[in-house]
Amino acid sequence: MLADSIGLCHLRYDVVMVAPADMAYFDWIVKARDMRPARGVDSTSRNGNVVAQYVPRVFAAYCKLFHPIHQDASIRDHVPAWSEEKRANPAPAETESGKKALAAILSDGLLFGGWSGVEEPQDSRVLWHTLAEKHGLVFHPEFNHESFRKAFAAGSWPRYLLGPAEGTLDRKSCKALISILKPLSRANGIYFRFSDFLMNDLPHLYSGDLNELTIFLTKPHFFGTPECWWPEDRSWCVYTDWDLTFTLIGGSRTLVDACVAHPMLECIVVQPETRIDFRADALNA
Numbered sequence: 001m002l003a004d005s006i007g008l009c010h011l012r013y014d015v016v017m018v019a020p021a022d023m024a025y026f027d028w029i030v031k032a033r034d035m036r037p038a039r040g041v042d043s044t045s046r047n048g049n050v051v052a053q054y055v056p057r058v059f060a061a062y063c064k065l066f067h068p069i070h071q072d073a074s075i076r077d078h079v080p081a082w083s084e085e086k087r088a089n090p091a092p093a094e095t096e097s098g099k100k101a102l103a104a105i106l107s108d109g110l111l112f113g114g115w116s117g118v119e120e121p122q123d124s125r126v127l128w129h130t131l132a133e134k135h136g137l138v139f140h141p142e143f144n145h146e147s148f149r150k151a152f153a154a155g156s157w158p159r160y161l162l163g164p165a166e167g168t169l170d171r172k173s174c175k176a177l178i179s180i181l182k183p184l185s186r187a188n189g190i191y192f193r194f195s196d197f198l199m200n201d202l203p204h205l206y207s208g209d210l211n212e213l214t215i216f217l218t219k220p221h222f223f224g225t226p227e228c229w230w231p232e233d234r235s236w237c238v239y240t241d242w243d244l245t246f247t248l249i250g251g252s253r254t255l256v257d258a259c260v261a262h263p264m265l266e267c268i269v270v271q272p273e274t275r276i277d278f279r280a281d282a283l284n285a
Helices: 022-032 083-086 099-111 128-134 146-148 171-184 210-218 253-261
Strands: 010-013 016-020 061-066 067-070 189-193 205-209 228-231 237-239 246-251 267-270
Touching: 022 189, 022 205, 022 228, 061 253, 128 146, 171 210, 171 246, 189 210, 205 210, 205 246, 246 253, 253 267
Parallel strands: none
Antiparallel strands: 010 016, 016 205, 061 246, 061 267, 189 205, 189 228, 228 237, 237 246
16 A cells, blocks of 8 residues: 655555665666767767666666557548647647757657557557568668658557557566576565656665566556565666667676566667767768
8 A cells, every 4th residue: 555645655565565775786787888979869960878888887788668659540540640630639728838848859859659558459559560570771780760751751650559658667578588688587575666757755675576677667656666676685686767669788698698588578679878868869860
């Protein structure tokens, strides 16, 4: 249950529990990250944000897990775009200047589209590399949501496609990732860390069991899965930035190979220097 206004103390569901943890457990990630400032994020000719600025440069291998894209079978005409839906059903006027500014940033950086929910049927999934091939795009480690701008007119995804979701993993991807991580995790305790940007006055760091990851998907206070999670032995790290449509994973080569090979996950191997910001994909610019 959620605690009162004094603070969020515990999430309890039968015999499982996720409890707040000391933020000191997050220090190793802060210290191991590449903290150099990103330069020229708005330019394809300069360095932007890279993997090592989010996942520590201490692992043998890294990969990028793409959040699922789904096809809405009820939309037979693949021409209409989500931008048309936006014009037909505009959002209520925004009153907070901060949110207006954030909306402006996102509208400039991301194609407009519809969100793919966590319970979409598996047979409706459209793989990123399949969609890239369909539109004549090069699928490579720096491929991202913005890579489709060249293919989709007017800065909008077609109406028949849903997703990918920003800032959170879906339930099925979580379960698939857990199935890979459990046999490779020597420690039972897992730390779940949420973004400073989203949590406000609530605790940012929690500890629990790996199986409890999906608990966060059911509670609106968390806005989805954690930004960062890792085991007590620090043998791997999973990172999902709040405005990215993919998740970064660092760990052993065995872990990364298993992620790439898993039929429920769409992953591509990356390096610590692989650029990940929305201007990363120079090949499909």
